[in-house]
Amino acid sequence: MKKDVVIVGAGPAGIFTAIEMLKNNCKKSIVIVEKGQSVEKRKCPKTQTKKCVGCKPYCHITTGFSGAGAFSDGKLSLCSEVGGDLPSLIGDDLAQETIDYTDKIYLEFGADEHIEGVSHPEEVKRIRKRAIQAGLKLVDCPIRHLGTEKAQDLYYKIEQYLANNGVELLFGYECTELLLKDGACKGVVVNDGKTEMTIEAAKTIVATGRRGADWLEKLCAEHGIAHQPGTVDIGVRVEVRNEIMETVNAVLYESKLIGYPQPFKNKVRTFCQNPGGFVAQENYDNDLAVVNGHSYKDLKSNNTNLAILCSHNFNQPFNQPILYAQKVGELTNMLGAGHILVQRFGDILDGKRTWPKELAQSNIKPTLPDAVAGDITAAMPYRAMMNIINFIKAVDHVVPGFASIETLLYSPELKFYSNRVKMDTDFNTNIKNLHCLGDSSGWTRGLMMASVMGVLMGRRIAKED
Numbered sequence: 001m002k003k004d005v006v007i008v009g010a011g012p013a014g015i016f017t018a019i020e021m022l023k024n025n026c027k028k029s030i031v032i033v034e035k036g037q038s039v040e041k042r043k044c045p046k047t048q049t050k051k052c053v054g055c056k057p058y059c060h061i062t063t064g065f066s067g068a069g070a071f072s073d074g075k076l077s078l079c080s081e082v083g084g085d086l087p088s089l090i091g092d093d094l095a096q097e098t099i100d101y102t103d104k105i106y107l108e109f110g111a112d113e114h115i116e117g118v119s120h121p122e123e124v125k126r127i128r129k130r131a132i133q134a135g136l137k138l139v140d141c142p143i144r145h146l147g148t149e150k151a152q153d154l155y156y157k158i159e160q161y162l163a164n165n166g167v168e169l170l171f172g173y174e175c176t177e178l179l180l181k182d183g184a185c186k187g188v189v190v191n192d193g194k195t196e197m198t199i200e201a202a203k204t205i206v207a208t209g210r211r212g213a214d215w216l217e218k219l220c221a222e223h224g225i226a227h228q229p230g231t232v233d234i235g236v237r238v239e240v241r242n243e244i245m246e247t248v249n250a251v252l253y254e255s256k257l258i259g260y261p262q263p264f265k266n267k268v269r270t271f272c273q274n275p276g277g278f279v280a281q282e283n284y285d286n287d288l289a290v291v292n293g294h295s296y297k298d299l300k301s302n303n304t305n306l307a308i309l310c311s312h313n314f315n316q317p318f319n320q321p322i323l324y325a326q327k328v329g330e331l332t333n334m335l336g337a338g339h340i341l342v343q344r345f346g347d348i349l350d351g352k353r354t355w356p357k358e359l360a361q362s363n364i365k366p367t368l369p370d371a372v373a374g375d376i377t378a379a380m381p382y383r384a385m386m387n388i389i390n391f392i393k394a395v396d397h398v399v400p401g402f403a404s405i406e407t408l409l410y411s412p413e414l415k416f417y418s419n420r421v422k423m424d425t426d427f428n429t430n431i432k433n434l435h436c437l438g439d440s441s442g443w444t445r446g447l448m449m450a451s452v453m454g455v456l457m458g459r460r461i462a463k464e465d
Contacts, residue, residue, distance in 0.1 A: 003168070004028035005461060006188055006201035008175045010036075011067030012447050013207035013438030013454040015158060018167050019105065020458025026465050031168040031199060033190050036064030038171050039156040044071065051370040052281045052289065052339075057193075059283035061292075065171070066155035067209040068282070069447050073274050073295035074146030074154075075254065076448045078103060078115065082141045082256060083449030084439075090425055090456065098452045103144065106451075109157045112150070112297070116143040116253030123251040127398060131257060134397035139256040147297030173197070178204065180223055184432035203461060207437040207454070211284070213416040214322050216440045226422040226430040230442040232321035233415035234328055234384045235268075235309035236376065237279055237291040238392070239408040241364055244401040245304040249275040254306075257398065261390035264383050268391040271307040271415075276300035279368035279410055281340055288329050291340045291368070291410045301367050307413050308391060310384045322416050329412040332379040340412075341379075342371040345392065346405025362406045376411040415445070426460055427453070 005021070007014040010032050018030050035058060036042065042064040045053050061071040080087045080095040087095040107113065117124075117140060124140050131138040146154060163169055170190070177189040179198065187200040208216055220227045248255045254273040261268060274295035282292050293305040314321050332341055343354040344362065353375035359366060377385055388409075396403035420442030427435045437457055438450035 001031065001197060001199045003031045003199060003201045005030045005203045005205065006199050007032045007205045007207060008188060009067070009206065009208040009212060009438070009440070010034035010065045010169070011207055011209040011438055012069055012451040013209075013444070013457075014205065015066065015162070016102065016105070016451040016454030017205060017207070017437065017458040017461070018162055019158070020455045021462050022162075022165050022167070024459060024462035026458075026462035028461065028465065030166070031170060032162070033170045033173050033175055033188065033199070034065055035174045036060065036171065038169070039065045039152055039159050042071070052283065054283060054287060061280070061282050062211045062284065065159050065169070066151070067211065069151060069155065071148060071152075071294065073272060073277060073293060074148055074151035074447070075272070076103065076106060076111070076144040076146065077446060078142040078144060078448070081139050083446045084444040086443045086449050086453060089423070089443060095452065098455055099448060102448065102451050102455050106144070106154070109161070110150075110154050111144055111146055114144075116145055117251070118142050120251040123247070127248065127251060127255070130398045134394040136257045136259040136394055136398065139258065140252055141254070141256055143253050145253065145295070145297070148294045149299075150297050178219060178223060178434070180431065185434035203433050203435065205435045205437060205457065206440065208440040209450070210416050210439040212440045214285070214326075216436065217322055217419050220419060220421065223431070225434070227419040227442070228422065229314055229319045229321060230420045231311050231313050232325040233309035233311055234325055234381070235307055235413045236388055237293055237305055237307050237410040237413045239279055239303050239305040239364060239367065239410065240402060240404070242276060242302055242304050244404070245275065245399060248399055249304060255398075257395060259391050259394055261387055261394060264387055266383070266387050267311040268387050269309055269311075270395070271309050273304065273306035275304045277303070277305050277367070279305050279366065279371070281368065286326075287338070288326060289333050289338060289340060290329055290412055290414050292413070303364060303367055305367070308388055309413065309415060310387045312384070321419075325414045325416060328379065328381060329414050332376065332412040335374055335379055336372040339370055339372045340368060340410050341374045341376045342366055342368070342408055342410045343374060343376045344405060345403060345407040345409060348377055348389065348409065364406050364408055366408060368410065371410060376409060380411060427457055
């Protein structure tokens with residue numbers, strides 16, 4: 001097959017590259033290669049089985065058109081302070097300008113017009129004051145909430161738009177190799193499990209998302225793609241009753257708090273807050289089970305969940321942060337017999353495991369029914385655990401009751417970001433005609449900023465026409 005542009009990965013970065021090319025009337029031929037299935041064929045059997053069945057050859061929650069976005073809570077962060085380090089590469093003004101532009105595209109495809117976190121400025125000031133007193137920074141970023149079920153509808157419309165406008169979508173094909181010759185990328189090799197196919201292309205865009213971070217890291221090492229060790233986040237998913245988070249949920253919807261707790265002063269932050277949401281399990285390669293959170297527009301629980309993530313940056317001689325996080329996850333999975341572990345915060349402070357009987361007697365009922373009560377501290381590194389404990393205590397000053405005995409901590413919550421690929425402001429790597437976008441590039445984190453990176457890539461390709 002010969003195309004002008006081949007995009008590996010149908011997540012937000014790859015999708016919006018193609019959308020922006022079409023909006024600029026670019027005549028170049030495009031093929032998007034996706035390991036998973038189309039949106040309408042992505043089904044998680046857990047809705048019927050009530051427990052994860054370990055789908056093979058990949059998890060439908062993390063893999064397929066729109067990536068993890070189709071099954072996530074679907075929150076679009078509308079400020080450049082949130083979503084990774086892309087502004088440091090392209091500048092804050094361009095980042096914010098492109099966020100505003102990209103947000104309009106989401107609205108065109110049916111995103112909810114309501115914006116969370118902008119209606120109660122005086123309440124926000126009071127929350128910020130409490131955060132400052134606790135030694136934390138509050139980032140009050142406006143949020144457009146798609147909702148898990150609504151996100152699937154929206155991305156289905158995008159999928160149809162691309163297909164109807166000449167973009168070829170190859171589902172069920174995994175990229176196995178890059179075609180490199182004389183310091184330039186000439187395309188990719190893909191395989192559907194039965195047949196291997198070569199796709200020659202003038203431009204190759206790798207946008208495999210967080211799911212493909214490990215794969216891209218190996219490619220960088222194998223082919224000399226310039227990169228530097230990136231950050232890996234290790235943490236927990238916290239679940240409390242909605243009553244505890246009532247004010248913050250109403251005022252901000254998502255409270256983004258950042259701190260550097262004693263004694264280690266690593267960066268610790270909240271992420272992906274889901275009012276009335278549900279804790280969920282995702283499966284990565286090698287049967288690695290990790291925890292995440294979903295938030296629906298219509299279906300609500302009695303609980304709010306959010307991630308608390310501790311950032312780890314490694315220096316020489318160690319340069320495999322993703323492998324490090326995977327080992328932490330594997331050890332936790334081992335203790336839970338392949339399931340997510342859950343433990344009460346009070347039991348952690350008391351130095352004891354949590355028992356199923358204690359969960360049954362608590363005010364907080366876990367929204368992940370097949371999570372196994374146990375001891376997450378037996379697998380979590382000491383440094384990360386101490387950071388998380390002290391951060392939770394600090395958040396308790398902002399949200400009284402957050403550090404209660406019954407607060408639930410699920411593990412492992414891991415965020416894999418590829419070793420950061422070195423690129424210029426036009427997203428050129430040291431390999432000619434090879435570009436890396438989105439979370440797999442190490443520059444973005446989340447739906448909006450990955451989409452922004454795709455928009456900018458699409459514009460630059462269109463300009464070459």
